[in-house]
Amino acid sequence: MTDGGDLGWWGVLIAVMGGAIRVSTPYLFVSLGETLTEKGGRVNLGLEGILVMGAMSGYGTAVVTGEPWLGVIVAGCAGSALALLHGLICNLTRVNDIAVGISLFIFGTGLAFFLGKPFINPSAPRLPHLELGAWSSYPQVRSALEINALFIIGVVLAFVLAWGLKNMKWGLILRTVGDSTEAATALGYNVNWVRTMGTVAGGFLSGVGGSFLSLYYPGTWNEGLSSGQGLMAVALVIFARWNPIYCFYVSLLFGGATALGPALQTVGITSNYYLYGAAPYFLTLGLLIYSSSTKHSLAGAPGEVSISR
Amino acid sequence: MTEKPAMATLPPPDVTVTDMTKRFGALVALDAVSVHFESGTFHALLGENGAGKSTLVKCLMGYYQADEGDISVNGVTQHVTNPRHAHHLGLGMVYQHFTLVPSMTVAENLVLGEEGLSSVINWKEHLEILEAFMQSMPFRLDLNRSVSNLAAGEKQKLEILKQLHLGSRFLILDEPTSVLTPDEADQILGLMRQLTDENRISVVMITHKLREVEAYANEVTVLRHGRLAGQGYVKDLTHADLIRMMIGNEKISKPAVRTKASRREIALEIRNLVVGNDKGLTAVSDASLQVKEGEIVGIAGVSGNGQTELVEALSGQRDEESGDIFVRGEKYGKTRSEMRDFGINMLPEDPLNNSCVREMSVAENLAIRIFDQPPTTYAGCLINRGAVRRHGRDLIERFRIKTQGPDARIETLSGGNVQRTVLARELAGDVEVLIVQNPCFGLDLNAVAEIRNRIMEARNGGATILLISEDLDEILELADRIIVMFEGHFVFETSRDKADVHEIGRHMASHI
Numbered sequence: 001m002t003d004g005g006d007l008g009w010w011g012v013l014i015a016v017m018g019g020a021i022r023v024s025t026p027y028l029f030v031s032l033g034e035t036l037t038e039k040g041g042r043v044n045l046g047l048e049g050i051l052v053m054g055a056m057s058g059y060g061t062a063v064v065t066g067e068p069w070l071g072v073i074v075a076g077c078a079g080s081a082l083a084l085l086h087g088l089i090c091n092l093t094r095v096n097d098i099a100v101g102i103s104l105f106i107f108g109t110g111l112a113f114f115l116g117k118p119f120i121n122p123s124a125p126r127l128p129h130l131e132l133g134a135w136s137s138y139p140q141v142r143s144a145l146e147i148n149a150l151f152i153i154g155v156v157l158a159f160v161l162a163w164g165l166k167n168m169k170w171g172l173i174l175r176t177v178g179d180s181t182e183a184a185t186a187l188g189y190n191v192n193w194v195r196t197m198g199t200v201a202g203g204f205l206s207g208v209g210g211s212f213l214s215l216y217y218p219g220t221w222n223e224g225l226s227s228g229q230g231l232m233a234v235a236l237v238i239f240a241r242w243n244p245i246y247c248f249y250v251s252l253l254f255g256g257a258t259a260l261g262p263a264l265q266t267v268g269i270t271s272n273y274y275l276y277g278a279a280p281y282f283l284t285l286g287l288l289i290y291s292s293s294t295k296h297s298l299a300g301a302p303g304e305v306s307i308s309r
Numbered sequence: 310m311t312e313k314p315a316m317a318t319l320p321p322p323d324v325t326v327t328d329m330t331k332r333f334g335a336l337v338a339l340d341a342v343s344v345h346f347e348s349g350t351f352h353a354l355l356g357e358n359g360a361g362k363s364t365l366v367k368c369l370m371g372y373y374q375a376d377e378g379d380i381s382v383n384g385v386t387q388h389v390t391n392p393r394h395a396h397h398l399g400l401g402m403v404y405q406h407f408t409l410v411p412s413m414t415v416a417e418n419l420v421l422g423e424e425g426l427s428s429v430i431n432w433k434e435h436l437e438i439l440e441a442f443m444q445s446m447p448f449r450l451d452l453n454r455s456v457s458n459l460a461a462g463e464k465q466k467l468e469i470l471k472q473l474h475l476g477s478r479f480l481i482l483d484e485p486t487s488v489l490t491p492d493e494a495d496q497i498l499g500l501m502r503q504l505t506d507e508n509r510i511s512v513v514m515i516t517h518k519l520r521e522v523e524a525y526a527n528e529v530t531v532l533r534h535g536r537l538a539g540q541g542y543v544k545d546l547t548h549a550d551l552i553r554m555m556i557g558n559e560k561i562s563k564p565a566v567r568t569k570a571s572r573r574e575i576a577l578e579i580r581n582l583v584v585g586n587d588k589g590l591t592a593v594s595d596a597s598l599q600v601k602e603g604e605i606v607g608i609a610g611v612s613g614n615g616q617t618e619l620v621e622a623l624s625g626q627r628d629e630e631s632g633d634i635f636v637r638g639e640k641y642g643k644t645r646s647e648m649r650d651f652g653i654n655m656l657p658e659d660p661l662n663n664s665c666v667r668e669m670s671v672a673e674n675l676a677i678r679i680f681d682q683p684p685t686t687y688a689g690c691l692i693n694r695g696a697v698r699r700h701g702r703d704l705i706e707r708f709r710i711k712t713q714g715p716d717a718r719i720e721t722l723s724g725g726n727v728q729r730t731v732l733a734r735e736l737a738g739d740v741e742v743l744i745v746q747n748p749c750f751g752l753d754l755n756a757v758a759e760i761r762n763r764i765m766e767a768r769n770g771g772a773t774i775l776l777i778s779e780d781l782d783e784i785l786e787l788a789d790r791i792i793v794m795f796e797g798h799f800v801f802e803t804s805r806d807k808a809d810v811h812e813i814g815r816h817m818a819s820h821i
Binding site: 167168169170172173175176179180182183185186187188300302303 | 391392393396402404406407408409410411412413417420421422426427428429430432
């Protein structure tokens with residue numbers, strides 16, 4: 001066993017936890033976004049495209065202006081714009097949201113690669129982080145406790161969304177529309193408009209999640225930047241039972257799984273690196289099998305979401 | 310918070326509809342109908358399915374725009390453009406299909422429709438106001454219960470409470486008793502009548518049940534084929550008058566004759582059947598029953614007490630968790646070959662979705678049970694389309710299915726004709742066991758009589774019939790033995806001779 005610092009196997013655990021915090025951020029944003037979209041009764045499978053588009057536009061903005069936070073906002077807006085496209089197309093009758101989502105996924109990634117070519121080489125300023133580990137003398141602990149600002153915003157947002165869905169007018173309207181079109185129509189709400197807004201809000205958060213990839217970790221822009229976080233977030237939302245706070249916990253779990261390979265590398269286990277790298281995908285499969293049943297439909301699923309019907 | 314008109318001071322709206330006409334393409338759904346809904350009365354809109362009752366109130370509520378005619382509220386002509394507008398005028402509608410949000414609580418559902426709801430909801434304040442509102446009502450519900458856990462009668466009450474809470478003083482009830490037990494229906498209609506007598510609200514009730522009109526309404530308007538067929542005070546009209554207005558001069562076929570059955574062997578047996586529902590909860594618990602040849606066993610119960618899951622388990626659409634089904638003493642595994650060998654036929658509810666292939670033609674749907682057998686199949690694998698069409702044409706004629714032809718897609722047929730198509734298919738062959746669920750749902754009186762006759766004929770011919778129905782009158786008319794299903798249990802059983810409506814009704818509502 002090669003030396004992994006003074007901490008041995010503890011080092012792996014700390015690295016996984018630190019990695020979980022670092023890597024979970026895009027999962028968290030994308031899953032919160034998808035929760036909003038699905039609470040309104042639609043599934044947006046185009047989040048992967050939105051994520052990549054957010055990463056590219058955020059990075060490009062940061063390169064040009066030197067202002068990473070402006071990049072985050074631009075990424076969100078780019079995400080909203082793509083989501084708006086999804087929402088508007090789905091407003092047409094007899095349009096399937098899943099099919100539109102898949103085309104948006106391909107369109108978004110393609111567009112991002114096309115527009116992002118000039119930004120592959122220049123480097124952009126990174127987003128700030130908090131050094132919560134300054135007290136420790138171990139470099140592993142210090143690195144694990146580098147908490148990025150977006151993660152903190154995401155955690156706060158998860159709680160705010162959970163509260164808002166129960167205690168705010170938009171929350172009640174969104175849940176009504178997502179649970180029963182009939183009820184919403186009878187109450188005089190414009191179902192398509194509410195769903196479009198849910199999708200746009202979800203797109204904004206997913207775009208922000210994308211900007212994290214290019215502006216913090218890994219912190220560059222290239223075409224292999226995302227490894228399916230946008231798609232996995234859809235599974236994650238199902239496992240989190242459409243609850244923003246559970247989204248936070250499950251994001252940490254997925255983040256930890258993603259960080260497993262690099263963490264094992266720190267203690268010198270380099271064989272099967274790619275197998276460990278596939279941990280999040282195994283986790284996705286496993287969780288979906290675990291949470292499905294032939295006997296009953298998914299508990300907590302909004303009634304109008306096509307995957308729960 | 311919203312400003313609601315004080316319940317005690319303002320009289321309920323007085324609404325007049327003048328010469329209202331509504332067309333859907335070539336179909337005239339409503340033909341120059343005029344009605345005056347007087348303030349503070351209980352007004353019944355009576356008619357068969359398709360008579361135009363729903364079209365009339367939907368025009369009134371702004372769901373549809375009438376092609377001709379006027380609506381005036383308290384003497385002022387109004388152009389009602391959408392349901393919101395109707396709400397502002399104090400008009401509210403309680404739908405046949407509940408428009409509650411199942412995942413939310415009673416309180417959330419009540420708050421949802423409030424005008425000018427603030428963007429952050431102060432639950433403490435709202436709960437206090439709702440509690441006070443509940444105290445002022447003749448019936449109450451626990452504010453914190455989730456709607457998905459309410460019984461049908463409670464949901465109906467919540468729908469009415471919701472409209473009253475929103476300030477509606479003119480309530481339209483669309484077939485309000487279709488999902489209620491007789492006692493629940495009496496209770497709710499009695500309370501509505503009480504509120505109208507106190508001049509707190511006006512009520513318009515859409516119904517096809519004469520009994521409810523005679524017992525609760527002050528005034529009645531009868532529609533037939535979109536036209537006004539009669540109007541007047543209920544006290545001035547006899548039962549015969551109402552029937553004549555409702556169906557015109559058409560003759561209704563006589564109720565089927567019940568003959569004495571000779572063979573009396575047990576043909577269908579269910580032993581300790583347990584079936585789950587979509588939520589993973591137990592929908593049918595430990596159900597056992599036996600049905601003899603030449604016998605109709607009727608399963609009564611309010612919708613949602615496990616009937617659908619029971620039928621799905623019998624038809625093979627849902628796996629049972631435990632228990633067994635036997636046909637003529639042999640275990641029944643619900644395969645296609647067993648269905649054919651045992652002569653099992655089914656008419657489930659919502660037949661278009663449960664036992665038809667939408668995209669296929671009427672003839673193809675009629676051949677679903679036999680298409681893989683000679684003469685519709687030759688050389689073991691080739692379909693003889695000519696034979697399928699001939700078979701279809703024959704059944705279309707015998708069962709008088711209204712279709713453009715055997716090649717029309719089944720989804721282009723009306724609900725009643727889809728029902729007839731499936732019944733034709735299931736009764737055409739060798740019927741030994743027949744399982745039917747709500748066979749007459751949504752049909753006009755003549756079609757109802759005809760379908761019931763056919764079921765009775767099958768029984769007289771020695772078939773074993775399990776009839777699952779939410780319509781207690783249908784069960785009382787057809788069944789030899791009646792079982793009541795409540796919350797997944799068979800809670801009560803009685804023979805035809807000893808059946809008592811009120812006793813059955815009580816068991817439909819509770820274990821006791």
